[in-house]
Every structure is written in structure tokens, then in C-alpha cells.
Amino acid sequence: MFKHVQIPNWGEPVKVQGNQYSVPDKPIIPFIEGDGIGIDIWPASQMVFDAAVKKAYGGKRQVAWMEIYAGEKAQKLYNEWLPNETIEAIRQYTIAIKGPLTTPVGGGFRSLNVAIRQILNLYACIRPVKYYKGVPSPVRFPEKMNVVVFRENTEDVYAGIEYKKGTPEARKLIDYLIKELGANIALDSGIGIKPISETASKRLIRKGIDYLLKQNRRNITLMHKGNIMKFTEGAFKDWGYELAREEYGDHLVSEEELWSKYDGKVPTGKKVIMDRIADNMLQQILTRTDEYDIIATPNLNGDYISDACAAQVGGLGMAPGANIGDVMGVFEATHGTAPKYAGQDKVNPASLMLSGVLMFQYLGWNEVGSIIEAALEKSILQKRVTYDLARQMEGNVKPLKSSEFARSIIDNF
Secondary structure, eight states: OOSSOOOOSSOEEOEEETTEEEOOSSEEEEEEOOSTTHHHHHHHHHHHHHHHHHHHHTTSOOOEEEEOOOTHHHHHHHSSSSOHHHHHHHHHHOEEEEOOOOOOSSSSOSOHHHHHHHHTTOOEEEEEEEOOTTOOOSSSOGGGOEEEEEEEOSOGGGGOOEEOTTSHHHHHHHHHHHHHHOOOOOTTOOEEOOOOOHHHHHHHHHHHHHHHHHTTOSEEEEEEOTTTSTTTHHHHHHHHHHHHHHHHTTTEEEHHHHHHHHTTOOOTTOEEEEEEEHHHHHHHHHHSGGGOOEEEEOHHHHHHHHHHHHHTTTOGGGOEEEEEOSSOEEEEESSOOOGGGTTSSOSOOHHHHHHHHHHHHHTTOHHHHHHHHHHHHHHHHTTOOOHHHHTTSSSOOOOOOHHHHHHHHHHTO
8 A cells, every 4th residue: 555656446567477577468657757847758758658559559558657756746745755655666566667856955865866776776777879860960970879888876986975075974984094004085085985896797797798698789898997996997897707708608709809719700699798998988989889789887987978878869868768677677767857947848758758668678568669769760850859959950940849749759650
């Protein structure tokens, strides 16, 4: 029983059997509308989701949407930013989708998005980035971009182990590091801890490799700054190669082996695992874009590289995201709340729509995702787009509202 969440009087939960989902024809899927522009982009996206499901299955399948609460709506209802029953609803119903959430000022969680990931152990942030024809881009060949970023979600500097300059905690930690370990740290420093564990690194990289093999992609790159941070990000790289040898030796060949044993020619049935230094990778994703396929990386690097990739294909408004654990998954728009546009029916809902595509693919409803992607691309080619894309297109393109953009996509089914 929930206090404010209303369970639909029809539909069934998604269940897990072994490592597979058992998805009923009418699954109950929790959603968080989101703060700021969530009020605009969620209704537009839901309209497209429902129409695509109907188009794909002719009424045989249907989603029973169940609203759950986080952020400003939750604060009004529960006097909490992230109520326990919201977390419990995701646990019970396994799969959820959400709009952007505000970060409370002056207290509460550092980030509600990070809190949801950490509480539910959604350790893999998965961000596919690819180009849709017609989207304005700052690069000459945006069609070369087609990568999937696997970003570790629970550790690194995002773990939030951080102490403000001058606090007793900061002074105590600095004092210990100087006196006991010989560190050289200015006494007026704020200080943070960067944990990267073998367990979290390997489970993230394992998910990336499994995706590589299942989707028959070409290669996986371990992105790290291990030349400087040898025992955290350097260890991430080493653990990745170790995992590849021990668990995927029949499927993977390292880049070093590729050249030393195979003269640069990938053996039949093999995929390539390689690594790149983070700053070099941010350059190469621009200059040698099509050489990269799957990228597995610690938390902070993943934030940087996924946004850098998205910039080439229309920005965060065109970038979906998913947070996946062993069982549960929360799919989300990757941009912020943009409160100054809230309620104007103006902002591009494509990030949330494409996150829904990921969700339907994750549930095995691939037909739904294909319908939405094809129709989205048609709308863009027709220049029936929201203001963010319209202002970058040649000619005098009249922008559509969020809801009008959604209807243009449905018209193209």
C-alpha cells in the first residue's frame, strides 16, 4: 500500500525470472513527471509512447502508467524530495522512467538523480549517442557518431565523500594524510575522496562487454586517466583487461594482441578491447569518431564524454539515458529542468522520448522503439521541430510546441 501513489486498477507488474524479464501485455510502469519542463515534455512523450504501442500491437498491448513522485511534486506531497515509497515502487515494479529533477538547494541530497542511482544500485549509466538525419550539427560528418557510453554510476568523485575547507572533518583528514602518509596538502583545502573499486569497475565493464557481444558491435574502449591516477583509474583499466581475459577470452582480443599477433586484422568472431587516456579520447571522439563503438569509463569521465558526444548530434535534447542495475532500470532524460521554460510547451521532448525507446527495447518491445525513431527522423527531415533545432536550421523554420512536435511524430507513424 502506498500513501500517495495510485496503483492502476488494471495491468500487472513486470517480473524477473532468472536474468530475464517477464513482461505482461499490459505492464504497470511507474513514471516521474519531472520538475521544470517535465510538465511539458512528459505529456508529449507519453502521447507518443501510447500511440506507438497501439501502432505496433493494435491494442493487444498497452502500458498502465503509474505516477510516482520525486523533486518538487514530492516536496509538496510528502515534505520530502525523495520519498521512501517512490524508491519502493521502483523496487516493486522493476522498470521506471523519469523526467529531469531539480537539485535541492541548502540541504537534502546532493543530486536526486545520483541519489536514485545509488539507493537502487543502478550502477550502469547507459547513454547511446547517434545521429538522426536532418539534425543540425556543429561538425561536418555527424553521421559518423554512433557510440554507447557505459558510465559507472556509484563511485568516483560523484560518491559525494567531500569535506568543506576549514571544517573539523577536512582538518582531521588533511592532518592524517600529512602526518601519517606524508601527503603535501594545503591546510586551506576542501578535500574529496575518489573511490574506484574492483567490484564496481568489473560489473560495469562486464555490462558493456555483454552489450557489445549481444548487439554484435565492433569494439569496447576503456576510457581512463590512469597515467596520472594510477591506482584508481589506472586500476579501472587493468581490471577491465583482466575481466576480458578471464571471462571473455573466446570473444575478445586486445588492441595490443591485434597488432602483435594478427597484423591489425580482427580474427573472425572476435571483438576488440582497447583503452584510451581520457583527454586524448575527448579529442579522438571528434577527429576519429567512427573508430569507437562502446565506451566504458568511470563516473566523471562518463559525464564528460557522453555530453561531448551528444554535442555532435544535436545536444542533450537528443540524448537518451538509462540507469541499469542487476535487475532494475530507471530511464531518464539526460538534460536539466530548465525552469525558465516550464509550462510554456516549448522544449524539445526528444531526450525523454528516446529514453522511452531504450526502455521499450529493454522490455523486448523493439517494434515500439523502431516506430518512434523512424517517425522522429521524418519529423526532423520535414523541419517540424521545436525551437532548439529550428533556430539552427537553414531557412525560416517555424518552431513547433512540445505537444505539436509529439503530434508530428505520431502523424509520421
